[in-house]
Amino acid sequence: MRSMRLTVPVRNLVTAGGVVLLVGPTLVVLIASVSVGRQIVFPPHGFTLDWYGQIVRDGPTWNALLHSFHVALVAVAVGLLFGVPAAFALPKIGIGKRFVVILALSLGLSTPIIVSAFSFFEIFAQLGVYEHLTAVGVAIGIVNLPFMVWPILSAMEDQDPELPAAAATLGADPVEEFIFVRLPLMTPGIVTGAIIVFVLSITDFVISQVLTTSANQTLPVFIYSGLRTSISPGLGAASALFIAIATLVFVVVLRIGGVERFLLRRSSS
Amino acid sequence: MHTSQVAIGRPPRVPFGWHVVDGLISLRRSAVGRNVGKAAPLLLIVPALALVGVLASGIGFLTWASLHSYDTFLGLQGEFSFGEYSAIIHDRQFQTDLVRTISMASITAVIAVLLAIPFSLVMARSRRRWMRLALMVVIFVPYLTGDITRTFGWLAVLGPRGPLTWLCERIGVTPPDLIGTLWAIGLGTVQVLFPAAVVILLPAVLRLDPELEHAAGTLGARPSRTFLHVILPQLQIAAFGALAACWALAMGDFADPQILGQGLKDYLANFLQNRYLAIGNPPQGAATGVILIGLVTLGAGLILVLGRVRVRRRPL
Amino acid sequence: MSDTAGILVGEDEASVGLLPDPGRMNTEAKTMVELRAVSKTFGDVAALDDVSLSVRDGEFFTLLGPSGSGKTTVLRIVAGLIEPDGGEVLIAGASMRGVPTFERELAVVFQSLALFPHMSVAENIAFSLRMRRRSRVDIAAAVREVLELVQLPDIGNRAITELSGGQRQRVALARSLVYKPRLLLLDEPLSALDRRLREDMQLELTRLHRELGVTIINVTHDQHEALFVSDRVALMDAGKIVQVGHGREIYDRPATEFVAAFLGDPVLLVGEVTSVDERRVFRTGSLRLQVDAGAPDGPATLLLRPERLRLLPDGATSLFDNTLPGEVVFAAFDGTGIFVQVELESFTVSVHTTMRDTLEVAIGDRVQVAWNAGEAAVIPKEPA
Numbered sequence: 028m029r030s031m032r033l034t035v036p037v038r039n040l041v042t043a044g045g046v047v048l049l050v051g052p053t054l055v056v057l058i059a060s061v062s063v064g065r066q067i068v069f070p071p072h073g074f075t076l077d078w079y080g081q082i083v084r085d086g087p088t089w090n091a092l093l094h095s096f097h098v099a100l101v102a103v104a105v106g107l108l109f110g111v112p113a114a115f116a117l118p119k120i121g122i123g124k125r126f127v128v129i130l131a132l133s134l135g136l137s138t139p140i141i142v143s144a145f146s147f148f149e150i151f152a153q154l155g156v157y158e159h160l161t162a163v164g165v166a167i168g169i170v171n172l173p174f175m176v177w178p179i180l181s182a183m184e185d186q187d188p189e190l191p192a193a194a195a196t197l198g199a200d201p202v203e204e205f206i207f208v209r210l211p212l213m214t215p216g217i218v219t220g221a222i223i224v225f226v227l228s229i230t231d232f233v234i235s236q237v238l239t240t241s242a243n244q245t246l247p248v249f250i251y252s253g254l255r256t257s258i259s260p261g262l263g264a265a266s267a268l269f270i271a272i273a274t275l276v277f278v279v280v281l282r283i284g285g286v287e288r289f290l291l292r293r294s295s296s
Numbered sequence: 297m298h299t300s301q302v303a304i305g306r307p308p309r310v311p312f313g314w315h316v317v318d319g320l321i322s323l324r325r326s327a328v329g330r331n332v333g334k335a336a337p338l339l340l341i342v343p344a345l346a347l348v349g350v351l352a353s354g355i356g357f358l359t360w361a362s363l364h365s366y367d368t369f370l371g372l373q374g375e376f377s378f379g380e381y382s383a384i385i386h387d388r389q390f391q392t393d394l395v396r397t398i399s400m401a402s403i404t405a406v407i408a409v410l411l412a413i414p415f416s417l418v419m420a421r422s423r424r425r426w427m428r429l430a431l432m433v434v435i436f437v438p439y440l441t442g443d444i445t446r447t448f449g450w451l452a453v454l455g456p457r458g459p460l461t462w463l464c465e466r467i468g469v470t471p472p473d474l475i476g477t478l479w480a481i482g483l484g485t486v487q488v489l490f491p492a493a494v495v496i497l498l499p500a501v502l503r504l505d506p507e508l509e510h511a512a513g514t515l516g517a518r519p520s521r522t523f524l525h526v527i528l529p530q531l532q533i534a535a536f537g538a539l540a541a542c543w544a545l546a547m548g549d550f551a552d553p554q555i556l557g558q559g560l561k562d563y564l565a566n567f568l569q570n571r572y573l574a575i576g577n578p579p580q581g582a583a584t585g586v587i588l589i590g591l592v593t594l595g596a597g598l599i600l601v602l603g604r605v606r607v608r609r610r611p612l
Numbered sequence: 613m614s615d616t617a618g619i620l621v622g623e624d625e626a627s628v629g630l631l632p633d634p635g636r637m638n639t640e641a642k643t644m645v646e647l648r649a650v651s652k653t654f655g656d657v658a659a660l661d662d663v664s665l666s667v668r669d670g671e672f673f674t675l676l677g678p679s680g681s682g683k684t685t686v687l688r689i690v691a692g693l694i695e696p697d698g699g700e701v702l703i704a705g706a707s708m709r710g711v712p713t714f715e716r717e718l719a720v721v722f723q724s725l726a727l728f729p730h731m732s733v734a735e736n737i738a739f740s741l742r743m744r745r746r747s748r749v750d751i752a753a754a755v756r757e758v759l760e761l762v763q764l765p766d767i768g769n770r771a772i773t774e775l776s777g778g779q780r781q782r783v784a785l786a787r788s789l790v791y792k793p794r795l796l797l798l799d800e801p802l803s804a805l806d807r808r809l810r811e812d813m814q815l816e817l818t819r820l821h822r823e824l825g826v827t828i829i830n831v832t833h834d835q836h837e838a839l840f841v842s843d844r845v846a847l848m849d850a851g852k853i854v855q856v857g858h859g860r861e862i863y864d865r866p867a868t869e870f871v872a873a874f875l876g877d878p879v880l881l882v883g884e885v886t887s888v889d890e891r892r893v894f895r896t897g898s899l900r901l902q903v904d905a906g907a908p909d910g911p912a913t914l915l916l917r918p919e920r921l922r923l924l925p926d927g928a929t930s931l932f933d934n935t936l937p938g939e940v941v942f943a944a945f946d947g948t949g950i951f952v953q954v955e956l957e958s959f960t961v962s963v964h965t966t967m968r969d970t971l972e973v974a975i976g977d978r979v980q981v982a983w984n985a986g987e988a989a990v991i992p993k994e995p996a
Contacts, residue, residue, distance in 0.1 A: 041414045042431075049434050049487055052449025053441060055459060059452050067452045069459040109344040116340035128341055134348050138355065139548025139592055141565040142585040145572060146354030149582075153357060169351050172344065186729075192693050193726035195713040196797075197740040197787070202320045204714075207739070211730045230442025233550045237569070247444040254448065254555065263452070266445040273440035277433060291420065291428070291502065314745060 053270055059263035067260055078264035088265060091249035094160055095229050098245055101164025102228035103221050106175035109168075111217055114179035115209070135170030143170055144237040151238070163238045163245075167228045174227060175220035182216030215283045226276040230269050355589075362582035380579040381587075390567060390584070397563040398591075400478060401546035404485040409538045411486070412493035413531065416501040419494070439491045443551035450484050450556055451475065476558040484552035489542040496541060500534030536603020540596040547592050564588050642669040643705070644795060644827040645690060650699030652685055659685045661851040663699070667829060672821050674830040676838040677848035678874070683831045686848075687797050690829065692716050703795060714743075718795040719788035723803060725780055727772045727787070733759075734768035737787045744791065758790040761820070778809050782816070789824065798830040802837065814841050835875050839863065847871050865989050872915045872991060879961050881914040885990060894990065897958050902933040902985045911993040918964035920987040923952060923973065924980040932982035936961075940977045954981050 055069070060078055062071030082088050113132065117125055135143055147166040151157040190212070194204040232247040239248055246265060253262045362381070365374035384390045419431045438446055454460050454474045464471035474480045504527065512522045528535075550565040557563075562570070564584060572581025645667040652660040660682045667673045675683035688694040689701060692713035701708045708716060719740075728736050734755050741751045759765050762782040767775070775783065781801065788796060798817075802810045818841050821828055832838055838845045839859040846856040847870075855867040866872040869880060883896025885907050894901045894914050901914065924930055926937065938956035945951075949966035952973055961981055973979060 037414075039418070041411065042418045045411055045415050045490070046431075046434050048483070049438050049490060051459075052446060052453050052487070053438050055452045056445060056449045066457065067455070068457045069452075069462045105347070109347050112340035113344035116337035119337040120341070128345065131345055132348055134351055137544075138351075139544075139565065139585075139588050141548060141550045141568055142355070142358070142588055143351060145568065145581060145585055146351060146358045148354075148572075149357035149361060150350060150354035165350075169347055172348065176344075187724050187726050189722045189724055189726040190728065192691075192713070193720070193722060193728075194739070195693075196691060196716075196718065196720040198714050198717075198743040198791075199739070200321045200324070200714055200743075202324050203317060203743055206317065206320075207742075208728060226440050227442075230440070230445065232443035237573075247442055250444050250448065251555070254444075254451070262448060266441070266448050269441045269445045270437070273437050273442075273445075274433075277437055277440060281429070281432070291498070 056263050056266050057270060059260050060267035062260050062263075065259060067263065078261050079267075081261055082265055082268070087249065088246075088261075091244050091246040092265075092268075094239075094243055095246040097160050098164040098167060098231070098235065099225050099229035101161050102168035102171060103225050105165055105168030106172060106220060106224045107217070110172050110175035110220065111179065111213075114176045114183070114216075114220075115213065117176070117180060118183060129173075129176075132176060133173045136173055140170070140233045141237075144234045147234065148237055157238070158240055158243070160239070160243050163235060164228070166238060167231050167234055168224070170234065171224045171227050174223045178219040178223065179213055179216035182213060182219075186212055219280050219283060222276050222280060226273055229272065358582045359586050361579050362586050364579050366577050366579040380577070380583045384571070384580055384583055384587075389562075393562050393564055393567045396478075396561065397547060397565075398595075400482065400485070400563070401543050401549075404482050404489060404546050405539055405542035407482075408486050408489035408493045408542045409497075409535055412490060412497050412538065413501075413528075413535065415490075416494050416497040417527075420498060420501045420504075421506075435491050435494055438487060443488075444555075446487060447484055447551055447555040450480060450487075454480055454483075454556075475556065476560045478557075478561055480556040481549075481552045481561060484556050485546050485549055488549070488552070489545055492541050492545060493538040496538040497531065497534050500531050504530055533603055536599055539603070540599040543599060544592045544596045547595065548588065564591075643667065644669040644671070644703065645829065646700075646702040646705075647686065647690070648700040648702070650686070650689060650696045650701065652682075652689065652694065652697050658851050660689075660696070663848075663851070663853055665846055665853055665856060667827060670825045670827055672818070672828045672830065672841060672843045674832060674838040674842040674845045675848055676832060676835060676845050676874075678833060680850070681848040682851040683833075683848050684799060685851075687720075687799055687829060687831045690795075691718060691720050691797055717793060718797060719791075719793040720797045720799065721784050721788050721801045723800045725784040725801065727780060727784060729772050731772070732768065733764075733770050733772065733775070733783050736772065736783060737768075737790050739787065740791045754790050758786045761789065761823070762786045762816075777805060778812065781805070781809075781813055785816075785820065789820070789826070792824070793826060796826050796828045798828065798832075800831050800833070803832070803834065810837070817841055839875070847874060866915065866991060868994065869913050869991060872913070872989070876917055876919075877962060878918070879916040879959065881916065881959065882911075883914065884911045885909055885992075892985075899958055901988070903988065903990050904986045907990040908992050913991040913993065915989040915991060916961060916983070917988075918951070918962040919966075920983055921961065921963045922982050923954075923963055923965060924982050926978035926980060928980065930980060930982045933985040934988075935980050935982040937978065937980050940973050940975055940979055943973045943975060952979075954979060956981065 058069075058071060059067045061074055061076060062068070063073035063075050064071070082092065113128075117128065120128070138146075144166075147162075148157070151162050151166075156162040190208055191204055194208045195201075199207065229245075230247060231245070232251065235245045236248045236251060239245060241252075244252070246268075250262050250265050253259070363376055363378065365377045365379040367374060415431070415435075419428055422428050422431070438449075452458050456471075456473075460474070461471040472479075508526050508530075509522050512526045513519075517525070547563075548565055549563055550569070553561055553563040553566050557566075559566070565588070568581045568584040568588065570581075571577050571584060643666045647663055647665050650660055650663045651658070663682070663686060675686055677683045685694060689696050690703070690708075692708065692711065703716060703718070728739065731739070737755045737758060738751045741754055746754070755768060756765075759768060762785055764779060764782050764786070767779065767783075772780070772783075784801065802813050805813065814837055817828075817830075820826075821841075830838075830841065842859060844857060845859055845862055847854045847862060849870050855862050855871050862871055863875050866875070872878055872880060881894070881896050881899075883894055883899075885892060885894050885903060886909060887893070888900070892903050892905055892907045894903045894907075894912070896914070903914070922932070924935070936956045938954040938961070940952055941955045941960065942953040943950065949964055950973070952963045952965075954961055954963060963981060
C-alpha cells in the first residue's frame with residue numbers, strides 16, 4: 028500500500044537505532060574481554076583469551092563466581108519448592124482469588140528493588156541470618172518468584188482443560204493423573220522458569236551488593252568493586268561470562284519455553 | 297456380547313515403580329479426607345505466600361524502623377517519632393535527588409515507550425522469522441545479562457578511549473564526557489526499560505487491525521496521520537500501562553545512577569543506600585524507602601488513571 | 613417413559629422396518645444406567661430439573677437438545693465429573709454416590725478428544741491398561757487389537773500432532789474401547805467435524821456398537837445424528853426430559869410442539885380437533901382438515917412435515933383426504949429431491965419430494981398440496 032511505504036523507512040530507522048543502542052554496549056564488552064592491555068581501548072590493541080584464564084586462576088574472582096553459583100542455585104531451589112506447587116494449584120482456585128494471589132506473589136517485583144533489598148536486610152538482621160549466602164539466595168528467589176510461576180502458568184494454559192478429566196475416566200487415580208499426565212506437561216514450563224530464575228539470580232546486582240559482605244561477594248558485586256578503580260578487560264571477561272550465560276539461556280528458553288509463541292500470540296477476540 | 301468384562305486383576309509381577317505409585321495412592325487415600333479436596337489447592341499456595349510474607353514483614357520492619365528517631369553519633373535508635381521523615385524532607389540533598397529522580401524517570405519512561413511502539417510494530421508485523429527472533433534477542437539479552445554487565449558496557453562505550461571517543465575523533469568533533477552525567481544514566485535506564493515496555497505493548501499491537509490502517513489510507517490519510525489517529529488511539533491503554541511500569545522501574549533505578557552517574561547524580565535509591573549504610577542512619581534510609589514506595593504507587597496509579605481518559609477530539 | 617398418553621401410532625408404522633430388534637427390547641433386558649430424579653443447579657440456574665431415565669444394557673442412547681438443555685450435564689453426572697444436587701445415579705444397578713470417576717469403569721470421549729499430547733498413539737491407548745497394571749505383553753496385544761478395530765493398524769508410533777482429524781477421532785475411540793468398558797459416553801465428539809467426516813464417523817460408531825455391543829450414551833444437538841445412530845433418543849429442553857423413544861416414534865408422534873419443531877422442518881398449525889359427521893376434523897381459522905380417527909378432542913397442534921406432503925397438478929383429481937390449492941413461491945433442487953414452498957390460502961407450507969418423476973414446478977405455478985389423515989400428527993395441547 029502506498030501509504031505504508033513511507034512509514035516503513037522511518038520505522039526501520041528507529042528500529043535500527045534501537046538495536047544499536049541495545050546491543051552496542053554488550054558487543055563492546057565482548058570485544059573488550061578479548062583485548063590486550065590494562066585498559067579498555069577502542070579499537071583494541073590485540074586479541075587474547077588470557078583474561079578468561081585469569082578468572083579461574085585469580086582467587087578472589089573464582090571465589091566470587093562460586094558464590095554467584097551458590098546464590099543462583101539457592102534461588103532456583105526456592106522457586107522450585109515454593110513456586111511450582113503454587114503454579115500447579117493456581118488454576119484450580121477462583122479467578123478473584125487467583126488475581127489476588129498473583130498480585131501478592133509479585134510483591135518483590137512491584138516494590139522498588141532497593142527497598143526490597145533493605146527490607147530483607149532488616150528482617151535478616153532480626154532473624155540473625157544476615158551474611159549467609161543462602162539467605163541472599165532466598166531473597167533473590169523471593170523477588171524472582173513470578174518468573175518461575177509465570178512460565179508454568181503459561182504452559183498449562185495451552186493445555187486442553189479436559190485432560191485431567193480424561194485421565195480420570197480412563198481409570199487414573201489423582202496421584203497417577205498427576206504423575207503421568209499433569210507433571211510431564213508442566214515440565215517444559217518448570218525448566219523454563221528455572222533457567223530464567225537462574226540467570227536473573229546469577230547476574231543480580233542490587234540485592235547482592237546490599238546483602239553480601241566483602242567476604243562472600245558474588246561476581247557482579249566483585250566486578251563493581253573493580254569498576255571503581257578502573258575498567259579493565261579482566262572485568263570485561265567476567266562480564267562476558269554473564270553475556271554467554273544470558274544468551275545461552277535465552278536460546279534454550281526460546282526453543283522449549285515457547286517464548287515466541289507467547290509474546291506473539293494473537294488472543295482470540 | 298453385551299456387558300464387557302472389567303479388568304481389575306493385578307498380575308503378580310509388577311515393576312517396582314508401580315509400587316511407589318500404589319504407595320502414594322494409599323497415602324493419598326488415608327491422609328486426605330474427602331473434604332480436603334477443596335482446600336488442597338490453597339495448601340499448595342500457602343507456602344509461597346508465606347515466603348513472600350518474609351519480604352512483606354521486612355517491609356514492615358523497615359517502616360517500623362523509619363518511625364523512630366536515631367542518634368547517628370551514638371548509633372542508637374530512639375523513641376517513636378516522625379523525626380527522620382521531616383529530617384530528610386528538609387534535607388537539601390534529598391530534595392535535589394527527589395526532583396532529579398522524578399524528572400529523569402518521567403523522561404526516560406516516555407522515551408522508552410515512544411521507542412518501544414515502532415519496535416513492537418516491526419516485531420509483530422515482520423514477515424521474516426529471523427527478524428522477529430533477532431529483535432527478541434536484542435531486547436532481552438542485554439536485560440538478562442544483568443545490571444553490572446549492562447552498565448559496564450556503557451562505561452566502555454562512553455568512556456575515554458571507547459568507541460564513542462573514537463567515532464568523534466574520526467568525525468572531527470570533541471568527544472563529550474558523558475560519564476557521570478544524566479545522559480549516560482538516561483541511556484542505561486532506557487536500555488533496561490525497553491523490554492518491559494515491549495512486553496506490555498506487544499499484545500495490544502497484535503490486536504491492531506491492519507484493515508483500519510488500509511481504510512484510512514484509501515480515504516486519503518497520510519501515514520503520519522494514520523499513525524496518530526488510527527494506531528496510537530488503539531494503543532492508548534497499553535501505552536499508558538507500559539508508561540506506568542517503566543516509570544515505576546525508573547524511579548527505583550539504582551545501578552545506572554550508581555555506576556554511570558558515579559555518585560554525582562544520585563537517585564532516591566542511591567540516597568537511600570547512602571543514608572542507610574554510608575552515613576549509618578538506618579531509620580533515615582528506611583524513611584526514604586517508605587517515601588519511595590508511596591511515590592511509585594501514587595505515580596503509577598496516576599498514570600494509569602490518565603491513560604483511561606479519552607482524548608477529546610475537536611468537532612469536525 | 614417411552615410412551616406418553618395421547619400419542620398415536622399411525623397405521624403405516626408397522627410396514628417400516630426400522631423398529632429395533634425385539635430381542636434386544638424385551639423388558640427383561642438389564643438396565644445399565646439409571647437416573648432417578650436427578651437435579652443440579654449452577655448458581656441460580658437449574659441445569660437439571662427432576663431428570664429420570666434408564667438406559668438398557670447394550671443400547672445406543674442419545675440425549676438430544678439445544679445448548680443449555682442440560683444434556684451435557686447429565687453425561688458429566690453419569691461420568692462422575694459433576695456431583696448431582698439431588699437424586700440417584702445407578703450404573704449396573706449400583707449407586708454411584710460417593711464413587712469417583714476413576715472407579716466407575718466407564719469410558720468417555722470428550723468434544724475436544726483430550727488426547728494426551730506428550731504421548732504417542734500407542735501410549736495414549738495403553739494408558740487405561742497401564743492404570744490397571746496389565747503386563748506389557750497384554751497391553752501390546754490389546755493396543756494392536758483395538759487399532760485394527762478402528763481400522764488404523766499402523767499408526768501406533770505416531771505422535772498425536774501428526775494425525776488428521778479423522779484419525780484423531782478413531783484414536784480417541786480406540787483409547788476408550790481398549791479395556792472393553794461396560795459404558796461409553798460420548799460428549800458431542802463429532803460436532804467440530806465437517807459434514808463428510810462426521811457422517812463417516814457416525815457410520816463408524818454404529819459399526820463399533822454392533823461389533824462390541826457396548827452401551828453407549830451419546831450427547832448431541834444434531835438431530836440427524838441422533839436419529840441416524842441411536843436405538844432410542846431422549847429429547848431435552850431446559851433441564852427436563854421432554855420425550856424418550858425410538859427415533860421414528862418421536863419424529864412422527866412428537867409429544868409436544870418443542871419436540872415437533874426440533875426435528876425436521878415442520879409447519880405447525882394451532883387449532884382444535886372436533887367431530888364433524890363421523891370424521892375427526894382439525895379446525896383452524898376457516899380451514900377444516902381431516903385427521904386420524906384416534907385424535908382426541910380439544911385444542912391441539914397439527915404437524916405437517918414436508919416429506920409427508922405431496923404435490924398434485926392444479927385441477928387434477930385428488931384421492932387424498934386433504935387437498936389444498938396454492939401457488940408456488942419457491943422451488944429448488946437440493947440434491948436429494950425438490951424443495952417447494954407453496955403459498956396456500958391461509959398459510960405457507962413446505963413440501964419436499966424425492967421422487968424423480970414428480971411434476972416440474974416453477975415459481976408462480978398453481979399446484980395442489982395433498983396428504984392423508986394419518987400423515988399429519990396431532991399434538992394435543994397440554995393442560996396448563
